[in-house]
Amino acid sequence: GQNIDQPTEMTATEGAIVQINCTYQTSGFNGLFWYQQHAGEAPTFLSYNVLDGLEEKGRFSSFLSRSKGYSYLLLKELQMKDSASYLCAVPFTGGGNKLTFGTGTQLKVEL
Amino acid sequence: KAGVTQTPRYLIKTRGQQVTLSCSPISGHRSVSWYQQTPGQGLQFLFEYFSETQRNKGNFPGRFSGRQFSNSRSEMNVSTLELGDSALYLCASTPGGYTEAFFGQGTRLTVV
Numbered sequence: 001g002q003n004i005d006q007p008t009e010m011t012a013t014e015g016a017i018v019q020i021n022c023t024y025q026t027s028g029f030n031g032l033f034w035y036q037q038h039a040g041e042a043p044t045f046l047s048y049n050v051l052d053g054l055e056e057k058g059r060f061s062s063f064l065s066r067s068k069g070y071s072y073l074l075l076k077e078l079q080m081k082d083s084a085s086y087l088c089a090v091p092f093t094g095g096g097n098k099l100t101f102g103t104g105t106q107l108k109v110e111l
Numbered sequence: 112k113a114g115v116t117q118t119p120r121y122l123i124k125t126r127g128q129q130v131t132l133s134c135s136p137i138s139g140h141r142s143v144s145w146y147q148q149t150p151g152q153g154l155q156f157l158f159e160y161f162s163e164t165q166r167n168k169g170n171f172p173g174r175f176s177g178r179q180f181s182n183s184r185s186e187m188n189v190s191t192l193e194l195g196d197s198a199l200y201l202c203a204s205t206p207g208g209y210t211e212a213f214f215g216q217g218t219r220l221t222v223v
Contacts, residue, residue, distance in 0.1 A: 033211065041216065042115075042201065042214035042215055042216050042217060043154075043201070043214045045212070045213075048210075087154065089154075092167060094167075095166070096142070096159050096161065096166040096167045097142045097144055097159055097161075097166075097167075097207075098144065099144070099154075099212060101146075101153055101154040103152075103153035104153055104154075
């Protein structure tokens with residue numbers, strides 16, 4: 001089976017840096033996705049990590065450690081528009097495009 | 112390139128009724144997946160269709176069903192609606208392989 005854990009809520013200050021953690025237990029592994037979802041909107045893709053290490057994409061970076069079953073999303077220079085839910089997801093290893101999602105981390109950015 | 116289109120956006124139904132939701136994937140995408148999103152359970156996988164065949168299925172009762180047409184458009188049906196079926200139903204299309212899924216805006220279903 002697949003199990004994913006993320007913190008439920010986080011609060012950070014505009015301009016700061018925040019790290020959102022995700023731990024997973026899976027039978028097999030084919031990478032890990034991060035999605036962003038604003039209230040009332042569709043989830044949008046942020047990153048996909050399949051190898052260990054840090055991948056940077058503008059203000060957002062994502063890290064993966066396969067040996068530890070651990071990933072994090074790093075958001076720098078926080079802006080109010082970054083207030084959203086951040087979802088960690090792993091694909092099913094039995095073929096196809098089934099994703100198992102964590103419950104999401106609701107990030108609130110304050111002034 | 113048009114995104115994933117889901118219709119209708121909002122729906123109110125009565126317990127015991129049935130409902131059909133529609134999803135048009137991005138042109139060229141052959142895989143369509145459906146998810147249920149609720150505040151308590153988060154995003155949960157319902158099923159995936161690829162080339163008109165169900166390729167994966169989640170842990171939902173048989174009241175939830177779906178199909179895919181030759182043009183890759185997909186529908187999902189929920190019969191004998193229950194209050195607990197109230198949720199945001201999201202459709203996602205994928206070109207293939209372990210690549211990003213593109214989500215539609217969802218259909219907000221309210222069962223009263």
